[in-house]
Amino acid sequence: MKRNISVLGAGYWGKNLIRNFSELGALKYVFDYDPKITSEFSKKYDLEIQDLNQILKDEDIEGIVVATPAHSHYEICKLCLEHNKNIFVEKPITLNVEQAEELISISKDKRRILMVGHLLHYHNHFIKFKELISAKKESPLRIVSLRKSLGKIRDNENVLWSFAPHDISMINSIIPGEISNIKKLERSYFNNNQDSVFLSFQKGQNKIFVDIEVDWVEINKIQRISAYFSDEVIVFEDSEPDPGKKLYKLSIPFTKNQLMSKNNSDRSYIKVDQNNPLRSECKHFLDCITNESNPFTDGLEALEVLKYLILLDEA
Structure with missing residues (x-):
């Protein structure tokens, strides 16, 4: 399989995404804002170490998996979309509706995938x-x-x-x-x-x-x-x-x-x-990139979840 994926964030959940994309043969880079963690995972999976700017400039990278804290999702996803990368971001998509709507708009204009990690839909x-x-x-x-x-x-x-x-x-x-x-x-x-x-x-x-x-x-x-x-x-x-x-x-x-x-x-x-739901979810993202198809848990689905999450949180 083509090595066309970079995972950003190697924390509690990011390490599971790293393992699955590696086992699928698609992982090219791992990046974490802690250089020690980047080095640790790159060594573990025998990957070249690159900073975020180098990853975004790499034309072989078609998909970026964002597993950073929720408050950073908007800025990171926007940056990646502006570099014409397909996005798989963990939930929640963002912390407010306006940011989510902007990411959806950018992904549509760029004709790029915006997929959100609502894992149980792949179970x-x-x-x-x-x-x-x-x-x-x-x-x-x-x-x-x-x-x-x-x-x-x-x-x-x-x-x-x-x-x-x-x-x-x-x-x-x-x-x-x-x-x-x-x-x-x-x-x-x-x-x-x-x-x-x-x-x-x-x-x-x-x-x-x-x-x-x-x-x-x-x-x-x-x-x-x-x-x-x-x-x-x-x-x-x-x-x-x-x-x-x-x-x-x-x-x-x-x-x-x-x-x-x-x-x-x-x-x-x-x-x-x-089945392994996470493996199925990761494979779905790769298939969407290959087939240029819309993911089941896309930005619009995530936006609806976000709206209700905010409504219930403020109740």
Whole structure:
């Protein structure tokens, strides 16, 4: 494969992107604003060391992967687009709507790809989860999305900005339309940022009930989205280590007079071909460059997520 990718940022998530693009045979450069980190990863993957200006001037580099802190996304992405590079930036696309709209406009004018890392859209279990929902003859009555773990408490962002883009992006793909009737409960245990947030709102033309809970101070890792119907609940349990048990149905009548509980033995597991979502996401970016096609999680999709993220944060 052509070595046409440079990854900017080699931190917590950037190192995973570096590994995947290297294993795909596409990685040419790694750059981090800490020279020691740049040197470390370049040596590890046997890459030539270049500064950012040299990378941007390299005509062989067709794609730049941006895995730097969120506050830097706008300036870095704008610089890369102005040098005619295709962009894959981690979520959130930017921190405000005007900046995101400008990046979308530049990418359109330059005819360059602007892809955002909403990872779960490339997860085969979530893809199947959406297919099961689409096959139903009714809309879901309720969607519940949980993303909780004992994580690193950050000073530069709250748990909503860190975790909820995934949940909002997934829910947007299931239920189109506006958000209304927002209710919010938040807790700050360790600093002035929100460490734990519960959101409840209605979405779309049918006013479907949606609950999102994100939490940095939960001792058990929970990553689950559930769709409630009148005759069953469809569950994508991403925190389940067994791939064969990540997607299942529960035959629980969700009606006023029939609501009842079921135990684990009543789960009907759905067989799904296992994949590596991050590898699929990276491969999708390369395919979009090769085919000059629009990514599934493009700038417009990310802009919609950003608008709702800001709306919910300010509620």
